[in-house]
Amino acid sequence: MKILINGEPRAVASAWQGETLLACLRDHLGLMGTKFGCGVGLCGACTVLLDGTATRSCLIKVADLGTSAITTIEGIAAADRLHPLQQAWLDERVPQCGYCQSGQIMSALSLLRHCPLPSDAQIDAALAGNLCRCGTQQRIRLAVRRAAGQLGEP
Amino acid sequence: MKRRHFLGAGLAVSFLGACSRLPVIPDRPAPDPRAAQSWIRYARGRYTLFVPRVEMGQNIATGLLQIACDELGIAPALLDVRLPSTRDIDTVKGTVGSDSMREFALPLAQACATLRDALAAGRHAGLLEARPIPMEQLRAFGPTRGTPVPPVHGREIVCGAPLYAADVCKPGMLFGRVLRAPASPELRSTLKKMREAAARADPALVAIVRGAQLQQGLSEGVGIVARTPGALDRIAATLAPEWSVDGSFEQAAVEGAIDIDARLRRGRLRHLISDDRIGDNAQWDIDLRLDIPSAAHAAIEPRAAVADWSPSAATLTMWVGSQDAFYQRDVVARRLGLAPELVLVHPCRVGGGFGGKTLSTVELEAAVLAHAVGATVKVQWTREQEFCFGFHRPPSSHRIRVRLKDGRVDQWWHAFASSHILFTNAALPAWMQRFTDLVGDAGVARGADMPYQVDARRIEFDLVRLPLLTGPWRGLGAGPNCLAVEMAFDAAARQSGTDALAFRLRHIRDPRLARVLRQAGVRSGWGMQPPHRAGYVTGRGVACGIYKAASYAAVVAEVTVDLASGAVRVTQLWCCHDCGMVINPDLVRAQCEGNLVWGLGMVLVEALGAAGGRIGASSFADSPIPRIDDVPPMQIDLIESAEAPSGAGETAMVAAGGAIANALAAATGLRAARLPVRRADVLRALAQAGRA
Numbered sequence: 001m002k003i004l005i006n007g008e009p010r011a012v013a014s015a016w017q018g019e020t021l022l023a024c025l026r027d028h029l030g031l032m033g034t035k036f037g038c039g040v041g042l043c044g045a046c047t048v049l050l051d052g053t054a055t056r057s058c059l060i061k062v063a064d065l066g067t068s069a070i071t072t073i074e075g076i077a078a079a080d081r082l083h084p085l086q087q088a089w090l091d092e093r094v095p096q097c098g099y100c101q102s103g104q105i106m107s108a109l110s111l112l113r114h115c116p117l118p119s120d121a122q123i124d125a126a127l128a129g130n131l132c133r134c135g136t137q138q139r140i141r142l143a144v145r146r147a148a149g150q151l152g153e154p
Numbered sequence: 155m156k157r158r159h160f161l162g163a164g165l166a167v168s169f170l171g172a173c174s175r176l177p178v179i180p181d182r183p184a185p186d187p188r189a190a191q192s193w194i195r196y197a198r199g200r201y202t203l204f205v206p207r208v209e210m211g212q213n214i215a216t217g218l219l220q221i222a223c224d225e226l227g228i229a230p231a232l233l234d235v236r237l238p239s240t241r242d243i244d245t246v247k248g249t250v251g252s253d254s255m256r257e258f259a260l261p262l263a264q265a266c267a268t269l270r271d272a273l274a275a276g277r278h279a280g281l282l283e284a285r286p287i288p289m290e291q292l293r294a295f296g297p298t299r300g301t302p303v304p305p306v307h308g309r310e311i312v313c314g315a316p317l318y319a320a321d322v323c324k325p326g327m328l329f330g331r332v333l334r335a336p337a338s339p340e341l342r343s344t345l346k347k348m349r350e351a352a353a354r355a356d357p358a359l360v361a362i363v364r365g366a367q368l369q370q371g372l373s374e375g376v377g378i379v380a381r382t383p384g385a386l387d388r389i390a391a392t393l394a395p396e397w398s399v400d401g402s403f404e405q406a407a408v409e410g411a412i413d414i415d416a417r418l419r420r421g422r423l424r425h426l427i428s429d430d431r432i433g434d435n436a437q438w439d440i441d442l443r444l445d446i447p448s449a450a451h452a453a454i455e456p457r458a459a460v461a462d463w464s465p466s467a468a469t470l471t472m473w474v475g476s477q478d479a480f481y482q483r484d485v486v487a488r489r490l491g492l493a494p495e496l497v498l499v500h501p502c503r504v505g506g507g508f509g510g511k512t513l514s515t516v517e518l519e520a521a522v523l524a525h526a527v528g529a530t531v532k533v534q535w536t537r538e539q540e541f542c543f544g545f546h547r548p549p550s551s552h553r554i555r556v557r558l559k560d561g562r563v564d565q566w567w568h569a570f571a572s573s574h575i576l577f578t579n580a581a582l583p584a585w586m587q588r589f590t591d592l593v594g595d596a597g598v599a600r601g602a603d604m605p606y607q608v609d610a611r612r613i614e615f616d617l618v619r620l621p622l623l624t625g626p627w628r629g630l631g632a633g634p635n636c637l638a639v640e641m642a643f644d645a646a647a648r649q650s651g652t653d654a655l656a657f658r659l660r661h662i663r664d665p666r667l668a669r670v671l672r673q674a675g676v677r678s679g680w681g682m683q684p685p686h687r688a689g690y691v692t693g694r695g696v697a698c699g700i701y702k703a704a705s706y707a708a709v710v711a712e713v714t715v716d717l718a719s720g721a722v723r724v725t726q727l728w729c730c731h732d733c734g735m736v737i738n739p740d741l742v743r744a745q746c747e748g749n750l751v752w753g754l755g756m757v758l759v760e761a762l763g764a765a766g767g768r769i770g771a772s773s774f775a776d777s778p779i780p781r782i783d784d785v786p787p788m789q790i791d792l793i794e795s796a797e798a799p800s801g802a803g804e805t806a807m808v809a810a811g812g813a814i815a816n817a818l819a820a821a822t823g824l825r826a827a828r829l830p831v832r833r834a835d836v837l838r839a840l841a842q843a844g845r846a
C-alpha cells in the first residue's frame with residue numbers, strides 16, 4: 001500500500017496499515033514534525049493537511065486514507081526557502097517549547113488557503129483547537145497576520 | 155527544590171545507598187567557574203557550547219548562546235550549541251526555580267572570558283581553569299552586550315525536525331506502555347487477573363513485563379511491549395487487566411481535608427510564616443474565603459522517554475524529556491541495580507516542563523521495559539496517563555482577614571491549607587514525608603509572605619497529605635498565595651474607599667516594587683474608565699508582587715462581562731516586569747506572556763477535580779486550558795536595571811491572576827470564593843448589584 005505524502009508516494013508496510021496516520025508518519029516513515037499530544041483530536045499538535053484542509057492525524061487510520069494527498073510540516077518549505085508562515089514564525093519569535101507549533105502552522109496554512117487575509121477573530125476561530133501551554137497565542141496571531149501580508153503581495 | 159538542607163548531603167549518601175526503596179535525592183551542586191569549564195570548548199576555529207540547563211521553552215539555550223557570543227566576541231555562526239549528555243559535562247542541578255540566568259550566566263561568562271584570553275595569548279589546547287572574574291569586568295554584562303542570536307532550534311521547530319524525546323527513532327525500536335489501575339498512585343492497587351493468553355495471540359505483542367521495578371507509588375504496573383504504537387491500545391484492550399484498589403475518595407473528601415475554616419476551628423495552624431499578635435475577637439473589615447482547585451501542568455508534550463539496553467555491553471542509553479537528566483540517570487541506575495556510569499542520559503528539548511517533568515516516571519518505565527526485552531523501547535504517556543499518574547498543583551483553601559485603621563491595613567491574618575510541593579508525595583513515601591512536616595514546605599509557603607507593610611501580620615498554614623499526587627507547578631505556592639493576597643488587598647482598598655493602586659503604594663517600601671506598579675499604571679492609563687458597551691460591564695484590576703525576593707511584576711487587567719450570560723472575557727493585559735539586568739529582552743517578554751496566560755487560566759479556566767479515587771479528568775475536554783480566543787492583547791514593559799539578573803520564568807505569576815480577579819470584582823462586585831470563576835457566580839453577583 002502507498003500513501004501520498006508531501007507529493008511523494010510512500011510505501012506503508014502491512015503492520016502499519018492499521019495504525020493512525022500520526023503513528024505511521026512518525027514511527028514508520030520517520031516524519032517527526034507531526035506531534036502526539038492527546039490522541040483524541042482535542043489539542044491540534046498532530047495537525048496535517050488532507051487535500052489542503054487541516055485534519056487531526058491522530059483520528060485517521062492509514063487504511064482509510066484512500067487517494068488523499070497529505071501535507072506535513074516537513075513538506076511546506078521550498079527547496080531553498082522557508083514557507084512564509086515558517087519565516088513569520090521565526091520573525092515573530094513565536095516558539096517557546098515549540099512542541100505544538102508544527103500543528104499551529106499547519107492549521108494556519110489551512111486558514112490562509114481558505115481565507116487569505118484573516119481578521120484576528122478569524123485567526124482565533126481557526127486556531128482555537130490548537131492548544132499552546134507556553135502562552136505563545138499573541139505571537140501566533142502576529143505571525144499569521146505577517147505571513148498573510150506577505151502571501152498577499154504580488 | 156532544595157531537599158539537601160533537610161537530609162544533609164553526607165547523610166543522604168550513606169543512608170540512601172543502603173536501601174533501594176528510598177527515594178533518590180537530586181544532586182544540587184552550585185554552578186561555579188570550575189563546573190563551567192566543561193560547558194565551553196574550542197577546537198580548530200570553532201566553539202561548542204554544552205548548555206548546562208534543560209531546554210524546555212524558556213529558551214535558555216538562546217540566552218546562554220548570547221552570553222557566550224558576547225563574552226567571546228564571536229558571531230553565533232562560529233558556535234555549535236549542544237544539549238550535553240550526562241557524560242559531556244559535570245553534574246549540574248535540575249532546571250527548576252527560574253534560576254538559570256541568575257546562577258549560570260556568570261560562571262559561563264567567566265569560562266568564556268578565560269577561554270578568550272587564552273586564545274588571545276596564543277594558547278590553543280589544554281584544559282583551562284576558569285577565573286572568577288567579577289561581573290562588572292565581563293562583556294556579557296556590559297553596555298556592548300546583546301549580540302543578535304538566532305533562536306536555538308528555531309528553524310528545526312518550524313520545519314518539524316526531530317528534537318524531542320519521542321522523536322528519537324532507532325532501527326528495530328519497540329513501543330511500550332505500563333498499564334496500571336485507573337486510580338491515584340496514592341491508593342494501593344494490584345493486579346487481580348488479565349487475559350494473558352488472548353493478548354499473546356496478537357502478533358504485534360513482543361512481551362508482557364511484570365515486576366516490582368514497575369511499581370510507582372502504590373500502583374502496580376504491568377508492562378506491554380509491541381511492534382507498533384497503535385498495537386499497544388489493542389493489546390491493552392485484549393489483556394483487559396482487572397485491578398484490586400484499596401479505598402477510594404471523591405472531590406468532597408479532598409475539599410474537606412483542606413477546608414481552612416474547619417482547620418481554624420481546631421486552633422492554630424502548624425506552620426507559622428509570621429506570628430505578630432493580632433486581636434482575634436473584634437470585627438474584621440475584610441473576611442474572605444478563597445478555594446483554589448488542583449491544576450495540571452498540561453504540557454502539550456506528554457512525558458516520553460526512549461531507552462536502549464545493550465545486554466552485551468551492559469549499558470543503558472536513554473533519551474529523556476526531563477528537567478533533570480542527572481537525576482534520571484541516578485534513579486534509573488538505582489532501580490535497575492546498575493552503576494551510574496553505565497547509564498547514559500541524553501536530555502532532549504522538552505515540550506513544556508512547568509515543574510512537572512522533575513520526577514522519574516516514564517523514564518523508569520522505558521528503562522525497565524528496555525532492560526527486560528534487551529532492545530530499544532519508546533514510551534510516551536497517553537494524555538489520560540498524564541492526568542491520572544502525573545502530579546499536579548495542590549489545591550489550597552485560604553481565609554484572609556483584614557482590619558483597617560486610618561486608611562491603611564492595620565492587621566492582616568492569612569491562614570491557608572494545601573498539600574506538599576517540594577516534599578511531594580509523588581516522590582516521598584508517607585513516613586518520610588511526615589519527617590518533612592517538622593520543617594514545613596517552602597514551596598507551599600512561597601508568596602504568602604506578602605510584600606506590604608502592615609502593623610501586624612499573622613500568616614500560617616497547614617500541610618495536608620492528600621490522596622492525590624501533588625508537586626511543583628509554575629511558581630509553586632506563589633500562584634495561589636499571591637492570588638489570595640492580592641484579592642484581599644484589593645478588597646481592603648475598596649473598603650477604605652481608596653484607589654487600588656494608590657492604596658498598594660501606601661503599603662510598599664521596596665522601591666523596585668513601587669516602580670513596576672507605578673509603571674504598569676502609567677502604561678495602562680490606570681484611572682481611565684474602559685469604554686462602555688450596551689449589554690456588558692467592564693472593569694479594571696491591578697496586582698503586584700515579588701517572586702523569590704528577587705524579581706518584581708505588576709499587572710493591570712481589563713475584563714468585559716456579558717450581562718446576559720455571565721461570560722467573562724479578558725480584553726487587555728499590561729505587565730511591568732523587573733528581573734534585574736535583562737540579558738535578552740525578547741525572551742523575558744515571552745516568559746511574561748506565558749505567565750499572564752497561566753494567570754488567566756487559574757482564574758477563569760482550569761480545574762482538576764477528583765472522582766472515583768483518581769483525578770477525574772482524562773482529556774482536555776474534561777480539564778481545559780486557555781485557548782487562543784481566550785488570550786487578549788498583552789503589553790509587556792521591562793525595567794532596565796543594573797541589578798544582577800534574577801529570573802523571569804515564574805515572576806508574573808505573582809500578579810497575573812490577581813489583576814484579572816480584581817478586574818472582575820471591579821466590573822461585577824464578585825469576589826470569587828472558588829476558582830475557576832463560574833458564570834452562575836457572576837450572574838448572582840450581578841443580580842445582587844442590581845445590574846443583571
